[in-house]
Amino acid sequence: xxxxxxxxxxxxxxxxxxxxxxxxxxxxxxxxxxxxxxxxxxxxxxxxxxxxxxxxxxxxxxxxxxxxxxxxxxxxxxxxxxxxxxxxxxxxxxxxxxxxxxxxxxxxxxxxxxxxxxxxxxxxxxxxxxxxxxxxxxxxxxxxxxxxxxxxxxxxxxxxxxxxxxxxxxxxxxxxxxxxxxxxxxxxxxxxxxxxxxxxxxxxxxxxxxxxxxxxxxxxxxxxxxxxxxxxxxxxxxxxxxxxxxxxxxxxxxxxxxxxxxxxxxxxxxxxxxxxxxxxxxxxx
Amino acid sequence: xxxxxxxxxxxxxxxxxxxxxxxxxxxxxxxxxxxxxxxxxxxxxxxxxxxxxxxxxxxxxxxxxxxxxxxxxxxxxxxxxxxxxxxxxxxxxxxxxxxxxxxxxxxxxxxxxxxxxxxxxxxxxxxxxxxxxxxxxxxxxxxxxxxxxxxxxxxxxxxxxxxxxxxxxxxxxxxxxxxxxxxxxxxxxxxxxxxxxxxxxxxxxxxxxxxxxxxxxxxxxxxxxxxxxxxxxxxxxxxxxxxxxxxxxxxxxxxxxxxxxxxxxxxxxxxxxxxxxxxxxxxxxxxx
Amino acid sequence: xxxxxxxxxxxxxxxxxxxxxxxxxxxxxxxxxxxxxxxxxxxxxxxxxxxxxxxxxxxxxxxxxxxxxxxxxxxxxxxxxxxxxxxxxxxxxxxxxxxxxxxxxxxxxxxxxxxxxxxxxxxxxxxxxxxxxxxxxxxxxxxxxxxxxxxxxxxxxxxxxxxxxxxxxxxxxxxxxxxxxxxxxxxxxxxxxxxxxxxxxxxxxxxxxxxxxxxxxxxxxxxxxxxxxxxxxxxxxxxxxxxxxxxxxxxxxxx
Numbered sequence: 001x002x003x004x005x006x007x008x009x010x011x012x013x014x015x016x017x018x019x020x021x022x023x024x025x026x027x028x029x030x031x032x033x034x035x036x037x038x039x040x041x042x043x044x045x046x047x048x049x050x051x052x053x054x055x056x057x058x059x060x061x062x063x064x065x066x067x068x069x070x071x072x073x074x075x076x077x078x079x080x081x082x083x084x085x086x087x088x089x090x091x092x093x094x095x096x097x098x099x100x101x102x103x104x105x106x107x108x109x110x111x112x113x114x115x116x117x118x119x120x121x122x123x124x125x126x127x128x129x130x131x132x133x134x135x136x137x138x139x140x141x142x143x144x145x146x147x148x149x150x151x152x153x154x155x156x157x158x159x160x161x162x163x164x165x166x167x168x169x170x171x172x173x174x175x176x177x178x179x180x181x182x183x184x185x186x187x188x189x190x191x192x193x194x195x196x197x198x199x200x201x202x203x204x205x206x207x208x209x210x211x212x213x214x215x216x217x218x219x220x221x222x223x224x225x226x227x228x229x230x231x232x233x234x235x236x237x238x239x240x241x242x243x244x245x246x247x248x249x250x251x252x253x254x255x256x257x258x259x260x261x262x263x264x265x266x267x268x269x270x271x272x273x274x275x276x277x278x279x280x281x282x283x284x285x
Numbered sequence: 286x287x288x289x290x291x292x293x294x295x296x297x298x299x300x301x302x303x304x305x306x307x308x309x310x311x312x313x314x315x316x317x318x319x320x321x322x323x324x325x326x327x328x329x330x331x332x333x334x335x336x337x338x339x340x341x342x343x344x345x346x347x348x349x350x351x352x353x354x355x356x357x358x359x360x361x362x363x364x365x366x367x368x369x370x371x372x373x374x375x376x377x378x379x380x381x382x383x384x385x386x387x388x389x390x391x392x393x394x395x396x397x398x399x400x401x402x403x404x405x406x407x408x409x410x411x412x413x414x415x416x417x418x419x420x421x422x423x424x425x426x427x428x429x430x431x432x433x434x435x436x437x438x439x440x441x442x443x444x445x446x447x448x449x450x451x452x453x454x455x456x457x458x459x460x461x462x463x464x465x466x467x468x469x470x471x472x473x474x475x476x477x478x479x480x481x482x483x484x485x486x487x488x489x490x491x492x493x494x495x496x497x498x499x500x501x502x503x504x505x506x507x508x509x510x511x512x513x514x515x516x517x518x519x520x521x522x523x524x525x526x527x528x529x530x531x532x533x534x535x536x537x538x539x540x541x542x543x544x545x546x547x548x549x550x551x552x553x554x555x556x557x558x559x560x561x562x563x564x565x566x567x568x569x570x571x572x573x
Numbered sequence: 574x575x576x577x578x579x580x581x582x583x584x585x586x587x588x589x590x591x592x593x594x595x596x597x598x599x600x601x602x603x604x605x606x607x608x609x610x611x612x613x614x615x616x617x618x619x620x621x622x623x624x625x626x627x628x629x630x631x632x633x634x635x636x637x638x639x640x641x642x643x644x645x646x647x648x649x650x651x652x653x654x655x656x657x658x659x660x661x662x663x664x665x666x667x668x669x670x671x672x673x674x675x676x677x678x679x680x681x682x683x684x685x686x687x688x689x690x691x692x693x694x695x696x697x698x699x700x701x702x703x704x705x706x707x708x709x710x711x712x713x714x715x716x717x718x719x720x721x722x723x724x725x726x727x728x729x730x731x732x733x734x735x736x737x738x739x740x741x742x743x744x745x746x747x748x749x750x751x752x753x754x755x756x757x758x759x760x761x762x763x764x765x766x767x768x769x770x771x772x773x774x775x776x777x778x779x780x781x782x783x784x785x786x787x788x789x790x791x792x793x794x795x796x797x798x799x800x801x802x803x804x805x806x807x808x809x810x811x812x813x814x815x816x817x818x819x820x821x822x823x824x825x826x827x828x
Contacts, residue, residue, distance in 0.1 A: 006475030010391070013384040014401050017449070020442060021404045024411065027422040085308035093305060105565065106313045112561040113319060114503020116530050117550050120537065121319045151315045158312075171670035175734065178628055179741060180660035181687035182298035189687055193674035212412020214506040219537065239414045243506050246418065247513075261418045265411065272410035276403075291654055294689060 024265070032259035035059065038252060044259060050225035050241075052253050059256035061263060063227045067235040068264070070228055071146045071217055072210040076203065078150035083157035083206075087199070090158070091165030092191065093183075104159065111155035119219030122148035127220070136232040140222035143231045148216050157206040164198030164282060165191055201278035208272040212264060214239040238264040320558075323550045330548030335359035339517045340532060346541040356542065360549050362518045363532040369433050369520070370512060370528060371502060374440035379494055382445050386452025386490075387478060393457075402453075409446035416442050417507030425511060433526040436512030443504060444497040451493020455486040488571030492564045499560035503553055505530040529553050578647070579603035580775050581627065581745055583801075585641035588622050588631060596622040598799040599641070604745075604792070609767060609776045611790035611807065613783065615827060619799040620779045624747050627777065628662040629655040645744065660688065663738030663774075664747040668754050669730035671722030671737070678718040680733055681705060684741040704736040707773070709766055728759025732766065739774065746770070748778040752785065764789050783823060787811055795819045 036044055039059065047060025086107060094100040126147060127139035135143065168191050176186045192199070222234025223244055236244070238260050246257050334357075341349070341358035349356050385401065392398040416439050424435040463485060467477035483490075508514075513525040514535060533549045536542040581604040588597040597619040604610055612620040622631075627645075631637040632655050642649045650658045671680045681701045685692055692700065701718065705711040710732045714725070722733050731751060738746055748767075752760040767776060767789050780786050786793055786807060793807040795816070803810060803819045814820040821827040 003473045003475060006473070006478070010384055010388040011397075013381055014388040014398070016381055017385060017401045017404045017408065017445070020445070021407060023423065024408075024415070024419045027419045028415070031422055082308055082312040085305040086312050088305045089309035093302065103309060103313065105562075106316050108565065109558055109561055110312075110316050112499055112557050113316075114505070114530060114553060114557060116503060116505045116533050116537075117319065117323065117554055120533070120546060120550060121315075121322060123537075125318065125322055154312055169670065171666060171668055172672060174630065174633070174664075174666060175670050175672070175737075176683070176687055177630065177633060177655075178659055178664035178666075178747075179684035179687050179737065180656045182294055182656055184298040184301040185294070185687050185689065187301065189683075190672060190674075194672075196674075208410050212414060214412065214414040215534070218506075239412060239506070242414050242418065243509065246421075246510050258418055258422075261415050265415050268410060268412055268415075269407055272406065276406055290689075291657060294656065295654070 028258060028262040028265060031255060032262045034252060034255035035259040038255075044256070045263070048227055057252050059253065061238070061256075061260050063225055064236050064238045064241045064260055065263065066227045067142065067221065068211060068237040068239070068267075070142050070231065070235070071149055071221065071237055072207055074142065074146035074231060075149035075153060075210045076207055078147060079153050079157055079206065080203070082150075083154045083161060084199075086154065086158035087161035087165055088187065091162035092187065095166060104162075107155045107158055110151070111159075113152075115152065115213060115215040116219075118148050118152055119216040122216060122220045138222065138234070140220055141232050141234045142221060142228045145217045145220040145237075146231070148220060149210050149213055152213060152216065153206040153210050156209050157202050160202030160205065160279075161195075161199045164195040164202065167198070167283075168194045195282075197278060198282035201275050201282055204271060204275035204278060208268055208275055211268050211271065212239055214243050218243045320554070323547060323554050327547030327549075327551030330355075330545065331551065332359075335548055336364065336552075337361050340527070340535070340542070340545070342516065343539055343541045346539075350541060350544075356544050358545075360529060360532050360545070360552065362515060362527040363529040363549065364552075365518055365520070366433065366436075366512065366515070366526040366531075367502065367528040369522065369526065370437040370440055370508075371498065373433070373437035373522070374444055374501070375494070375498065378441045378444040378448055378497070382448025382497075383452045383483070383490060385445075385449045387456060387483070389449065389453040390456035391474075391478075405446045405449050408442065409450070413439075413443060413504050414506040417510040420507065421510040428523070430523075431511060431513035431525040433512060433522040433524070436508050436526065436528065437522075439507040439511045440501045440504070443501045443507070447497035447500060448490075448493055451496070452486065452490050455489025455493070456482060458489075459485055488567065492568045492571070495560050495564040495567070499557045499564070502560075503530050503557055505534050509534070579644075580606040580646060581777070582644040583623075583641070584644065586623070586626060586643055587638075587640040588619070588626050589638045589640070590636060596799055597626065600796075600801040602794065602801060602804050604775060604777065606775055607771050607773075608792050609771050609778060609790045610792040610794060611786035612777065612779045612794045612796060613781070613786055613822070614794075614796035614802075615822065616781065618796040620794075620796050621749050623796070624749055624777060624779050625664075627745065627747055628659045628664050630664070656688075660684070660741050661743055662745045662747060663741060663743035665731070665734050665738055665749070665751045667750045669727055669734050671725070671730050671733050673721065673723045675722065676719045677714050677722045677725070677733060680722045681736050681740050683737055700740055704740045705733075707739060707770065708732040708736045709762070710736060726759070728755050728762055731755060731759070731763060735763075735766070735770075739770075743774060746774045746776045748776060750779055750781065753781070760785070783811075795822065797822070 045061055048062040049058040049060050051058050090100045090104050122144060127144055130136060130144050131139040172190055173186055176190045217237045218240040221236060221240055223236055224234040225236055228235035242257050242261055249257055336359055338359040339362040341356060346356045389398050389402050420435050420439040424438050425431055459482060463481060464477055467481040508528050508531050512528055514531045515525045515527045519526055529549060533546060536546040583600045583602045586597060586600045587595060589595040600623060614620045625631060626639050627643060631639050639651060643651060672683055675683060678701055681704050682697055752763050790807045793810045794801055795803045797818050803816045814823060
């Protein structure tokens with residue numbers, strides 16, 4: 001095989017990636033078109049109706065956008081008090097020790113558990129606890145989904161944050177120690193400021209994960225097509241409404257679901273793009 | 286006064302250490318809680334027939350429950366479906382992923398390679414449910430039906446970026462001298478890649494493939510719109526087919542089959558975690 | 574007679590990494606107030622290790638043991654709180670490392686910030702000016718105090734790090750080859766600075782540069798394989814070393 005042929009083969013194979021991505025966008029846009037044309041793009045985004053009575057079908061994405069934003073935001077809030085300590089444990093306090101390796105293996109395995117099993121665990125273990133604590137009567141809802149979602153994104157946030165915490169130069173830490181600082185003070189005043197943008201970007205990428213998480217949310221959010229009134233009420237996320245109704249939908253409802261998929265896709269791509277750009281910047285500094 | 290100040294600062298320092306240890310340990314709890322629950326509720330369902338028999342119908346299961354007997358049948362249809370779809374996805378995703386990864390590693394400065402690299406990230410970040418929708422539009426609609434092919438296309442798209450990335454990263458850390466030595470001996474780029482670089486990168490790529498498999502094997506949402514599911518053992522690739530995660534979802538929704546959830550979950554969980562640990566172990570071993 | 578009482582005294586100080594590898598062996602020496610003492614020796618002789626023991630840097634790493642005594646104003650620092658010791662003993666490292674997220678102004682004050690000490694704005698301004706003046710950096714940076722310290726040249730960064738250490742008014746300033754990463758002109762600046770600084774602080778400097786030791790120090794230590802071979806007036810050591818190993822090192826036959 002000569003070099004030219006080899007280069008051409010590599011190039012042609014690499015073309016698959018842009019083709020797939022282009023295909024994803026093309027398929028979503030063409031099939032979502034009906035819904036956007038019928039309801040109007042802006043109206044579709046802001047309408048909170050979801051009724052499939054024949055003849056008066058009305059579909060709007062607002063309840064699901066709200067549901068996704070609520071679950072994601074709550075998951076992020078719940079995730080920080082755990083992922084940050086894990087990152088400090090692995091990246092600073094016990095860096096390079098056996099115990100840190102054990103914890104990172106555990107965290108890796110947590111990331112490997114399929115989302116449907118998280119859903120089962122949430123449904124059969126966490127939901128009864130929520131009910132027993134009288135937080136909500138049916139146990140399902142935004143809160144329950146967010147709690148499990150938080151556990152699922154801890155590994156992503158923690159391992160990337162730990163990487164940035166490890167990158168803080170030893171010179172700086174020793175310099176700060178030599179001025180009489182305690183470790184806690186160094187973490188607060190040197191490590192966090194220096195690794196801050198990197199840690200932040202790891203949370204942005206964790207959000208990107210949480211946005212599209214499907215099965216867990218579908219099994220725990222309660223599946224009602226209204227805007228959740230509080231964090232204990234039921235609702236649906238963009239991903240969960242698709243998972244719930246895609247199989248039985250046709251025509252306008254199918255197109256509306258695909259439109260929701262397109263919106264979810266765009267939001268995820270946007271968040272991931274921001275996260276990647278921030279990581280690149282953080283690595284250079 | 287100074288002493289007092291020290292004491293409060295040192296107390297804060299200690300408090301942070303303990304808080305970090307406590308919260309980090311707490312984070313590990315869900316893993317053991319999930320493992321424990323799935324194991325305790327699922328281990329007595331695992332038997333030979335659980336792996337060799339297909340899912341019972343809801344009616345049969347109902348009868349068994351009424352009679353107070355254990356539910357007959359197993360998840361063989363799901364295991365076979367998963368194997369078929371995963372097999373097809375792997376057969377295509379591994380060579381394509383490796384070549385793409387090699388392309389990216391060889392041309393890091395090229396504009397097109399940077400675009401491909403960015404799109405790989407984009408694909409990797411795309412929610413799996415979206416992949417399901419897209420493959421439904423691409424494959425299920427034109428073929429006028431759900432099929433194992435559609436399911437494997439979805440798995441292929443999800444595996445591809447993972448394999449590309451692991452190949453690229455492994456090849457990038459190969460010493461440049463390796464390639465130079467190969468070229469100096471008179472090999473052309475293609476030969477050096479095939480005979481020197483890829484074999485040297487084998488460990489990293491293999492681990493990457495294992496991790497990619499473990500990542501997609503539990504995927505449920507995309508298979509719901511592509512493979513659909515099937516209650517009997519089937520080997521044809523143009524018909525709806527089942528998969529282990531699909532079965533779990535089915536059992537979850539069918540009150541009569543709920544007992545089977547845990548056996549199926551235990552099987553899936555053990556499989557995924559073993560793959561993960563194996564990959565991690567191999568990566569460590571090959572890195573030394 | 575105040576000068577009789579040493580500010581810092583090593584008494585049979587040992588530092589060991591493991592039971593087998595002892596980096597510093599039974600060093601005993603008394604350091605006089607307001608002097609510059611140079612610690613010399615071939616690489617691996619334990620000079621940096623000895624220096625780092627003085628502000629308990631070894632406490633940061635597991636497995637490193639420090640035995641014997643190190644007295645600061647008569648008090649054994651090995652039984653004191655590290656954060657207390659480190660405030661009284663400043664340190665400047667080989668590579669200049671100003672805190673990248675802080676401005677020049679905040680870098681000078683970083684010791685206070687890190688220790689949670691609140692200062693009034695007037696006190697802050699006065700401290701920054703005093704310290705930057707004493708490292709001869711004030712005129713160069715007084716208009717850019719709010720810029721990040723990392724934009725400065727290497728020599729300026731190192732002077733900023735010295736200012737940062739001086740802000741805490743330490744009794745002793747430890748310097749671990751502070752000019753080895755700098756060009757000759759920046760090195761000269763720092764050397765001139767140190768000679769002036771000895772009026773306000775006692776300086777212990779590790780250097781592999783014999784010329785530097787001769788130019789700035791009044792006392793010198795020569796270490797070899799973890800032992801303190803010779804300690805005395807710099808002039809005497811260079812002109813008439815009492816130990817053969819010192820002579821071999823100083824004449825370039827060793828190291």
